[in-house]
Amino acid sequence: MSPARRRVVITGVGVLAPGGVGVKNFWQLLADGRTATRRISLFDPSPFRSQVAAEVDFDPELAGLSPQQVRRMDRAAQFAVVAAREAVADSGLEFAALAAERTGVTIGTAVGATMGLDQEYRTVSDGGRLDLVDHTYAVPHLYGYLVPSSFATEVAWAVGAEGPCTVVSTGCTSGLDAVGHAAQVLREGAAEVMVAGATDAPISPITVACFDAIKATTPRNDDPQHASRPFDASRNGFVLGEGAAVFVLEELTSAQRRGARIYAEVAGHASRSNAFHMTGLRPDGREMAEAIRVALDEARVAGTDVDYINAHGSGTKQNDRHETAAFKRSLGEHAYRTPVSSIKSMVGHSLGAIGSIEIAASVLALTNDVVPPTANLHTADPECDLDYVPLTARDHRVDVVLSVGSGFGGFQSAMVLTDPFRWRA
Amino acid sequence: MSRAVVTGLGVAAPTGLGVERYWAATIAGHRGIRRLTRFDPSSYPAGLAGEIEGFDAAEHLPSRLLPQTDRMTRIALVSADWALADAGVRPEELAEYDGSVITASHSGGFEFGQNELRALWNRGGQYVSAYQSFAWFYAVNSGQISIRNGLRGPCSVVVSDTAGGLDALAQARREIRRGTRLVISGAVDASLCPWGWVAQLAGGRLSTADDPAGAYLPFDARARGHVPGEGGALLVIEDERHAVERSAPRIYGEIAGHASTMDPAPGVDRPPGLRRAIELALDDAGLAPPEIDVVFADAAGLPDLDRAEADAINQVFGAGGVPVTAPKTATGRLYSGAGPLDVAAALLALRDGVIPPTIGSSPAADYALDLVTRTRAVPLRAALVLARGVGGFNSAVVVRPFDPGTDRATRNRVTGTE
Numbered sequence: 001m002s003p004a005r006r007r008v009v010i011t012g013v014g015v016l017a018p019g020g021v022g023v024k025n026f027w028q029l030l031a032d033g034r035t036a037t038r039r040i041s042l043f044d045p046s047p048f049r050s051q052v053a054a055e056v057d058f059d060p061e062l063a064g065l066s067p068q069q070v071r072r073m074d075r076a077a078q079f080a081v082v083a084a085r086e087a088v089a090d091s092g093l094e095f096a097a098l099a100a101e102r103t104g105v106t107i108g109t110a111v112g113a114t115m116g117l118d119q120e121y122r123t124v125s126d127g128g129r130l131d132l133v134d135h136t137y138a139v140p141h142l143y144g145y146l147v148p149s150s151f152a153t154e155v156a157w158a159v160g161a162e163g164p165c166t167v168v169s170t171g172c173t174s175g176l177d178a179v180g181h182a183a184q185v186l187r188e189g190a191a192e193v194m195v196a197g198a199t200d201a202p203i204s205p206i207t208v209a210c211f212d213a214i215k216a217t218t219p220r221n222d223d224p225q226h227a228s229r230p231f232d233a234s235r236n237g238f239v240l241g242e243g244a245a246v247f248v249l250e251e252l253t254s255a256q257r258r259g260a261r262i263y264a265e266v267a268g269h270a271s272r273s274n275a276f277h278m279t280g281l282r283p284d285g286r287e288m289a290e291a292i293r294v295a296l297d298e299a300r301v302a303g304t305d306v307d308y309i310n311a312h313g314s315g316t317k318q319n320d321r322h323e324t325a326a327f328k329r330s331l332g333e334h335a336y337r338t339p340v341s342s343i344k345s346m347v348g349h350s351l352g353a354i355g356s357i358e359i360a361a362s363v364l365a366l367t368n369d370v371v372p373p374t375a376n377l378h379t380a381d382p383e384c385d386l387d388y389v390p391l392t393a394r395d396h397r398v399d400v401v402l403s404v405g406s407g408f409g410g411f412q413s414a415m416v417l418t419d420p421f422r423w424r425a
Numbered sequence: 426m427s428r429a430v431v432t433g434l435g436v437a438a439p440t441g442l443g444v445e446r447y448w449a450a451t452i453a454g455h456r457g458i459r460r461l462t463r464f465d466p467s468s469y470p471a472g473l474a475g476e477i478e479g480f481d482a483a484e485h486l487p488s489r490l491l492p493q494t495d496r497m498t499r500i501a502l503v504s505a506d507w508a509l510a511d512a513g514v515r516p517e518e519l520a521e522y523d524g525s526v527i528t529a530s531h532s533g534g535f536e537f538g539q540n541e542l543r544a545l546w547n548r549g550g551q552y553v554s555a556y557q558s559f560a561w562f563y564a565v566n567s568g569q570i571s572i573r574n575g576l577r578g579p580c581s582v583v584v585s586d587t588a589g590g591l592d593a594l595a596q597a598r599r600e601i602r603r604g605t606r607l608v609i610s611g612a613v614d615a616s617l618c619p620w621g622w623v624a625q626l627a628g629g630r631l632s633t634a635d636d637p638a639g640a641y642l643p644f645d646a647r648a649r650g651h652v653p654g655e656g657g658a659l660l661v662i663e664d665e666r667h668a669v670e671r672s673a674p675r676i677y678g679e680i681a682g683h684a685s686t687m688d689p690a691p692g693v694d695r696p697p698g699l700r701r702a703i704e705l706a707l708d709d710a711g712l713a714p715p716e717i718d719v720v721f722a723d724a725a726g727l728p729d730l731d732r733a734e735a736d737a738i739n740q741v742f743g744a745g746g747v748p749v750t751a752p753k754t755a756t757g758r759l760y761s762g763a764g765p766l767d768v769a770a771a772l773l774a775l776r777d778g779v780i781p782p783t784i785g786s787s788p789a790a791d792y793a794l795d796l797v798t799r800t801r802a803v804p805l806r807a808a809l810v811l812a813r814g815v816g817g818f819n820s821a822v823v824v825r826p827f828d829p830g831t832d833r834a835t836r837n838r839v840t841g842t843e
Contacts, residue, residue, distance in 0.1 A: 048550050100689070101701060111562055112533075112584075121542045124623055128546025132468055133539075135623040143628030143815060146532045146621070148563065149584045153816030157690035162698055165687040165818065166592050167584040169530065169563035177581060184599055190684070190705075206542055209550035210557035272522060273571045273580040278493070278559045287577055290522060408559045409568025411580060 007267075008183040009420060011260040012091025012248030014083035014197070015360045018054035018241055018347045021063065022086060026347075026357075027364045030372035031393045035346045037239050038224045042203050050217035052224040053203045054241035054348025058082075069154075072141040074113035075201035077151045079244035079353075084155045084195050091248035092260060093193065095160050104163035104191040105156045107246075108178030108198030110171045110352030110407070111207065112148030118204040120145060155195060155246070163191040172312075172407030173271060174198050175245070175355020176415050180269030182249050192254065197246030198356035207240065214279060216316060228349075229376040230313035230342035231320050231384045238314040241348025245356035247363075252420060264363045264401075265423075268299030268416035279408050281318050285326030288404060288412035292330040299416035301400055303331040305423075306338055306416075308371050308396065310362045310403040311388075313342020314349050317381070319406060324384045326404070326412075339396060341389040345375035355405045355413070362401040362417050371396045399423040429598040429680045430827050432673040433512025433661030434769045435504035437613060439475030439654045439756045443507060448773050451752050451781045452800050458637040458652050458757050463617045471631040473640050474617055475654025475757030493556040494569065495534025497615035497655070501566040502573055504659040505609050509574065512661035513674045514607065516574040523606040523667075525578030526570045527597045528613075528659070529589035530563040531760035532624070535616035537561045542620070570609055570659075578605045586814025587723070588685065590657065590764030591822045595683035597662045606667040611765030615655035625653060628815060630727060638785055641758075643724035643751050644731050644796050645786040651726040654753075657762020658769040669829065676827040677772040681807070682710025688817030699723075699737035699819040703809065706821035707741075710807070714742050717823070718805040719780050719797075721767040723813045724751035726758075734811070735792040744793035748801065752781040764812040764820065771808035771824050778804045 015022065019029040019036030029036060037054045045051035056079070060070045063082045070078065084105075088095055095103070120142055124133040144150035152165045164185055168178040175198035182196030211217040218237035220227040228239040255262055272287040272294070296303060312323050327335040343361050350357060365371055370393050377390040401417045434444045439457030441447035450457070457475045466472035482491060482499035485506065491499070505526075509516060516524055537554075538561035544552040559565055564582045571580050579600050583592045590612040597610035616625070625631055632650035634640035641652040668676055684705030686698030707714065720742070723734055738749060752770050753763055774780055780801040788796035807825035814820075 100695070101686070101698075105687070110564070117538070118542065121539070121620060122546055124620070125543065125546065128543050128548075131543070131619060132464065133619045133623050135469055135626050138623050138627045140627055140629075142624045146535070146616075146624035146628075147584065147586050147815065149586045149589065149814060149818065150816055152585065153687075153818075156687045156817070160690065160693070162687045162689055162695070164685045165585070166589070166685070169582045169584050170567070170580070171559075171562060171564045181581075181596075188599070205550065206538075206545055206553070206557070209545050209553040210541070210555075212550060213553050213555040214558055216558065271579045271581070273525070273568075273577050275571045275575045275577045277572065278565075278568055290577075407564075408562070409564045409580075410571060411564065411568070 006187045007252040007265055008186045008249055009252045009255050009265050010247045010263040010363055011250055011255050012087040013263060013360055013363060014086030015245045016056055016079050016083045017243040017357050018056050029346060030343055030361055031370060033373045033375050033392055035225050035375050037227050037348055040203060043205055048208045049212040049219050050208060051221040052227045052239055054239060055203060056243050073154055074116035074145055076109060076113060076199045077154045079201060080107055080151050080199035081154050081158045083197060083244040083246040084158055087246045087248050088159055098193060100160050100162040102163055102192040103161040104185055104194045105152050105161045105165040106168055106178045106182040106194060106196040107151045107155055108168045108174030108352050108356060109148050109151055109200050110174050111200055111202050113145035114207055115201050115204040116145040118206045151199060159195050161195060170411045171409045172351050173355055173405040173411045173413040174352030176405045176413040177271055179266060179356060179359055180415060183266040183269060186249055186251055194249040195246060196249055198353045199244035200351045200353040201242045202351050203240055203242050226376045228315050228345045230315040230345050230374055231380050231388045232377045233379045233381045235315045238316055239348040241350035243350045243353050243357055245360040262420060264366050264417045265420040267418045268295035270294035271411060271413040274410040276410055281322040283321055283325060285322045285329055288323060288326035288406060289329035291412045291414040295414040295416045301416055304334045305400050306331060306402045307398045308365055308401045309338055309340040310358050310401055311340050311342045312404050312406045313344050315344060320381060321383050323404060324386055335386055339371045339389045339394060340386050341372055341374045343372055358403050362403045365398050366401055366419050369397050426602055428665040429601045429662050430665045430668050431660050431677040431772055432663050432668050433508040435508030435659040436769055437477055437500045437504045437656040438766060439477055439656060442480060451755060451770060452779060454782050454784045456637060456755050456784060464619050469622060470633045471626060473637055473652045475652060477656050493560055495537035495560055497613055498534060498566050498569055501613035502569055504613055505570045508609060508659045508661045514661060516576060519607060522578045524576040525580045525600060525605050525608050526567045526576050527581045527593050527608050527610045528566045529583050529593035529761035531614045532616045533563045534561040534565055535621040536618035539618050539620035585818040586816055587760055587763055588812040588814040588818035588820035589761040591812045591820035592685055594680055594822060598680050601664050606664045608662045609659055610662050611657060611659040612761035613657040614760040614762045617655050641726050641754055642786045643726040644788050644792050644794055646789040648726045648728055648731055652757040654757030654759045657759050658765040660765060678775055678824045679827045681825045682706040682823035684709060685820040697733050699734060700740050702819040702821040703737060703741050706823050710823035712807055712823060717747055717807050717809045719808045720747050720749045721771050721810040722749050722751045723811045724753060735794050739793055745795045748780055748797050749794045750780050750797040751783040754784045767810045768822055768824060771810050775805045775808060775826050778802060
């Protein structure tokens with residue numbers, strides 16, 4: 001029915017993650033199994049239950065942004081633009097020579113400009129005292145904070161894209177879904193190049209307070225470096241993170257024609273909803289398993305061909321058990337033979353951004369034949385009985401990666417990334 | 426490729442709750458814009474908005490949902506119920522992953538967020554609601570509608586300012602082509618609270634007029650900004666085969682084409698992207714400009730943006746070459762709800778052979794548009810709906826009546842001759 005399917009590949013990677021700006025620093029952190037979690041320094045966290053986070057040491061001007069860009073952009077937008085520039089430079093594409101009309105942007109974010117909104121609210125409300133907040137104190141770029149599609153605009157302006165541009169905001173699966181969306185746009189032929197990824201900078205008092213209220217984040221304040229403990233029996237909530245990862249996506253044959261470095265093929269992506277609860281998960285992992293099944297099917301990959309699972313691994317009891325069940329349900333016995341790891345143990349949970357940061361980790365696992373570890377995993381939860389690659393990275397041939405995400409709203413997503421040369425479906 | 430057809434409409438607009446009330450008011454040219462009542466606007470330079478009247482969430486939703494939802498989510502949940510009822514669909518009868526929800530958002534549950542920010546900064550972190558973690562975020566409407574109706578298919582959320590509502594419909598069509606049978610899609614927005622108002626004022630596009638009749642006048646020499654409003658529309662979009670197989674009570678029409686583009690960055694000397702969005706959407710629908718009988722304009726209500734839109738329309742259709750209307754002059758601009766509401770209006774226009782009016786505007790001659798300012802009865806073959814967003818977003822959707830005869834397999838099924 002359909003002609004030969006257009007195959008979508010990643011030819012450029014840009015990462016801005018806790019522990020170091022840039023792809024190189026990011027991968028070094030993961031390969032070393034070091035953690036970037038620490039006591040929050042972006043504001044005084046002492047009034048809050050959870051006081052740890054994985055922060056990015058980021059100087060926007062040093063990262064190449066102009067004073068005007070710094071002024072008008074929320075931290076999350078700054079992350080996205082810097083990561084997009086790195087991805088484009090890495091791709092070797094001459095963007096000036098590209099047809100702007102055939103270049104698009106999809107940026108994922110869960111909570112948009114929450115940091116800027118939190119700060120600006122304090123100003124216009126006089127520290128929360130005014131109901132009728134005072135417009136005369138509002139900054140001109142407040143509208144860009146109000147609507148997070150400003151992130152897609154900033155990236156489009158930075159790379160000169162005039163094709164289809166949007167933001168995908170599906171909570172904590174945004175980072176997977178944004179790249180999946182961009183791959184669809186390419187397959188449909190509505191663009192030749194997509195700059196896609198995700199960003200979030202949620203480490204602000206309002207975010208910390210709202211996760212405190214539902215005890216989703218860890219109170220392990222006395223030991224920040226070891227606070228993010230996915231799959232460990234002693235885990236007690238996730239650690240908030242921040243960052244961005246952005247990719248250049250294009251069609252395989254045109255990438256080959258220009259001699260591009262091809263990192264990976266975005267071979268399959270699917271999402272399903274649990275229609276169960278805005279924050280709760282049923283322990284059987286049913287909908288995530290279905291998303292995995294459909295993504296594998298789209299990639300024409302059998303479950304038994306998966307070499308590595310990049311887990312959501314947030315470090316909440318319900319998540320770790322939910323996805324362990326989903327892996328067993330979708331991959332059967334093969335789940336027990338497959339290394340599974342959570343990089344959130346090292347870089348925290350940056351909400352909408354983390355899905356793309358995990359795609360970056362997956363792509364680097366493919367190209368390096370190394371599986372990053374789950375840090376801080378000493379004694380696994382007895383109900384989590386898979387191979388979670390504790391503490392140390394592992395040399396392991398990786399041709400097919402499954403990366404999954406799970407988020408508030410009930411969204412469950414799965415992506416299959418393959419090495420298009422070593423792997424033949 | 427399977428076609429995406431609209432089989433149900435759920436509308437919540439300042440001019441009326443429910444499809445037929447909205448449509449009757451729209452055809453009659455009733456205005457839903459008034460001085461804000463939700464809060465006292467007298468300290469702000471702008472004070473007019475399109476507020477929804479008479480919406481009591483407790484009449485429609487279980488009480489446990491009320492403390493965890495922003496106003497826009499409550500309106501969205503009820504609009505989704507109406508759309509499903511209109512389509513004659515009982516979601517529990519769908520196979521497990523056959524239905525999904527794909528909405529657009531503009532600013533999330535902003536009023537809910539304001540209340541929690543106030544609690545945080547005025548009283549302390551321990552007073553922040555346990556629901557804040559999801560009640561304000563952009564994905565909330567898709568999540569809540571999915572949960573309420575047991576829809577487990579591929580749900581999503583897009584944000585592209587005021588253009589996002591049309592992009593959501595395009596994403597729904599994309600998922601239908603990938604195998605989902607039914608999608609609730611569109612958008613409902615509301616951020617008529619002081620904090621939302623201040624953020625919108627910062628955007629510099631709000632009309633500061635006091636007179637509701639003279640505040641939002643797109644394509645008029647007196648244009649001086651827009652009036653915002655709340656509401657929007659949720660549509661039931663189905664795979665045509667599914668709609669036909671289940672004998673859907675009605676098929677309003679087909680989402681036949683879509684395209685989205687971005688304007689060049691400031692200072693880049695290249696043409697704006699709206700014309701390209703129109704041409705690509707027509708191509709996608711397989712229609713030539715003369716086959717479009719009405720354009721629902723974005724109608725920004727600011728001279729330079731009105732000029733850019735008129736130029737794009739005239740470049741494609743010729744000066745005055747197609748009737749153009751902006752029924753949103755009656756409701757105000759509903760942010761991401763605007764596009765889906767215009768698509769609903771366009772489908773009703775196709776059904777009834779009538780173009781709803783642009784109210785208030787006296788079209789300036791130099792725009793060279795055939796602006797429909799009085800309800801016009803005329804047979805319509807296809808409609809083009811446009812939406813633009815702050816930051817350069819352009820989106821265009823083409824709708825036309827569903828014609829089973831244009832696809833042999835479907836025709837055979839309809840006529841039972843297979």
